[in-house]
Amino acid sequence: MLTVEEARDRVLASVSPLPVEDVLVGDARGLVLDETLSAPHPLPRWDNSAMDGYALRGEEGETASAKSPLLLEIVGEVRAGDPGDVEVKPGTAVRIMTGAPLPPGADAVIPVEETEETDGKVVVKAAAVRGSHVRPAGDDLEVGDVLVESGTELGPGELALLATMGFSPLRVRRGPKVAILVTGDELVPPEAQPGPGQIRDSNSIALRALVADAGGDSLVFPSVRDDRTATLEAFRRAGEIADLVLSSGGVAVGKYDFVKEVVAELGRIDMWRVAMQPGKPVVLGSIGSTPFLGLPGNPVSIHVGFEQFVRPAIRKMRGCRGLLRPSVVAELTEPIKKRPGRLHFVRVGLHARSGKWFATPTGAQGSHIQSSLIDCNGVARFDIEETKIDAGSEVVVEVWRLPEGDQS
Ligand code: AMP
Ligand code: MG
Numbered sequence: 001m002l003t004v005e006e007a008r009d010r011v012l013a014s015v016s017p018l019p020v021e022d023v024l025v026g027d028a029r030g031l032v033l034d035e036t037l038s039a040p041h042p043l044p045r046w047d048n049s050a051m052d053g054y055a056l057r058g059e060e061g062e063t064a065s066a067k068s069p070l071l072l073e074i075v076g077e078v079r080a081g082d083p084g085d086v087e088v089k090p091g092t093a094v095r096i097m098t099g100a101p102l103p104p105g106a107d108a109v110i111p112v113e114e115t116e117e118t119d120g121k122v123v124v125k126a127a128a129v130r131g132s133h134v135r136p137a138g139d140d141l142e143v144g145d146v147l148v149e150s151g152t153e154l155g156p157g158e159l160a161l162l163a164t165m166g167f168s169p170l171r172v173r174r175g176p177k178v179a180i181l182v183t184g185d186e187l188v189p190p191e192a193q194p195g196p197g198q199i200r201d202s203n204s205i206a207l208r209a210l211v212a213d214a215g216g217d218s219l220v221f222p223s224v225r226d227d228r229t230a231t232l233e234a235f236r237r238a239g240e241i242a243d244l245v246l247s248s249g250g251v252a253v254g255k256y257d258f259v260k261e262v263v264a265e266l267g268r269i270d271m272w273r274v275a276m277q278p279g280k281p282v283v284l285g286s287i288g289s290t291p292f293l294g295l296p297g298n299p300v301s302i303h304v305g306f307e308q309f310v311r312p313a314i315r316k317m318r319g320c321r322g323l324l325r326p327s328v329v330a331e332l333t334e335p336i337k338k339r340p341g342r343l344h345f346v347r348v349g350l351h352a353r354s355g356k357w358f359a360t361p362t363g364a365q366g367s368h369i370q371s372s373l374i375d376c377n378g379v380a381r382f383d384i385e386e387t388k389i390d391a392g393s394e395v396v397v398e399v400w401r402l403p404e405g406d407q408s
Pocket of ligand 2: 249
């Protein structure tokens with residue numbers, strides 16, 4: 001049996017980053033940057049005003065106060081978008097709006113609240129020293145400063161900065177097209193009333209959501225019958241149109257489990273038992289040149305298997321820098337018993353109290369217990385040889401999502 005880490009290394013070795021594309025910055029949310037970008041100009045580009053007020057010379061404004069105000073002649077106005085080329089000579093000021101360039105000669109701004117305007121003159125009633133309310137050029141970034149590193153998933157902050165710096169289009173990777181194939185004669189769609197022995201297909205729903213969450217695009221196929229020809233046709237088609245083929249079920253040793261046989265015919269197959277619970281059998285292979293990953297059908301197994309193997313693979317295909325979920329150390333609130341021999345992923349809810357994390361198992365942990373995924377924030381890892389973990393022990397929790405904040 002392989003460890004989870006060994007199995008994940010093999011999965012990751014079998015996928016490569018997708019080709020890059022040029023995408024306008026406004027359309028690049030969630031895509032992954034494929035170049036490290038540096039500042040082509042300072043930010044701000046020029047000295048500008050932090051307030052609505054008057055631009056003046058600090059040497060004149062530094063002694064102004066309510067008791068001994070300074071009177072300056074207003075020689076112009078700079079609005080946002082104006083070039084700001086009216087010179088501020090001694091004895092004068094220029095009306096200026098927030099963000100507008102500081103005109104030549106001026107090196108301070110007095111906010112409008114500290115002034116009065118009469119007859120083309122401004123009365124300055126508080127001190128304005130050199131640099132006050134001025135945002136100097138390069139205050140944020142200097143030329144050559146790194147803006148965003150290659151491999152970053154682009155969110156609102158990154159996109160806004162790259163737009164400011166004029167980077168559009170961007171060299172990015174989209175998520176892979178992931179074909180989702182669920183297998184089983186027992187499956188009916190969620191909208192149908194199951195007959196005797198039938199169950200509703202929840203795995204394609206779960207996998208679609210998991211793929212989207214990992215940054216991929218799902219191609220969902222109708223559920224595949226446990227029939228050799230049907231399986232062959234569906235898997236062949238999936239291999240032709242997808243960047244990654246994902247399946248659930250049909251990889252056990254049952255008489256009607258055709259997935260392994262069919263993938264071996266269409267490409268290559270490699271099957272291992274991984275020392276983990278749930279989700280032991282993992283099948284890796286390719287259909288033509290398209291990588292293939294087969295997960296067991298149990299609804300909990302596919303979640304855990306997806307998180308351990310498929311999500312990192314999708315992230316590698318996207319060119320992400322970080323492939324794995326972050327972990328936190330938490331205090332276990334209930335004891336756990338397990339059999340030795342496999343690493344257990346116990347679904348837990350997390351909550352924070354006084355700056356510390358607490359992890360509570362989400363109930364029974366069988367691979368068919370779907371309710372264990374409700375209010376689940378991730379999985380606590382219990383090592384292969386452990387058998388009993390006491391309440392109060394510190395455990396490592398792989399975080400799938402953080403709990404909601406308080407309402408107040
Ligand atoms: P299998 O790996 O095909 O033997 O399936 C293992 C278990 O998972 C069986 O109890 C199946 O009924 C269940 N299962 C398989 N596929 C799905 C699915 N798409 N949705 C929900 N349960 C499934
Ligand atoms: Mg089956």
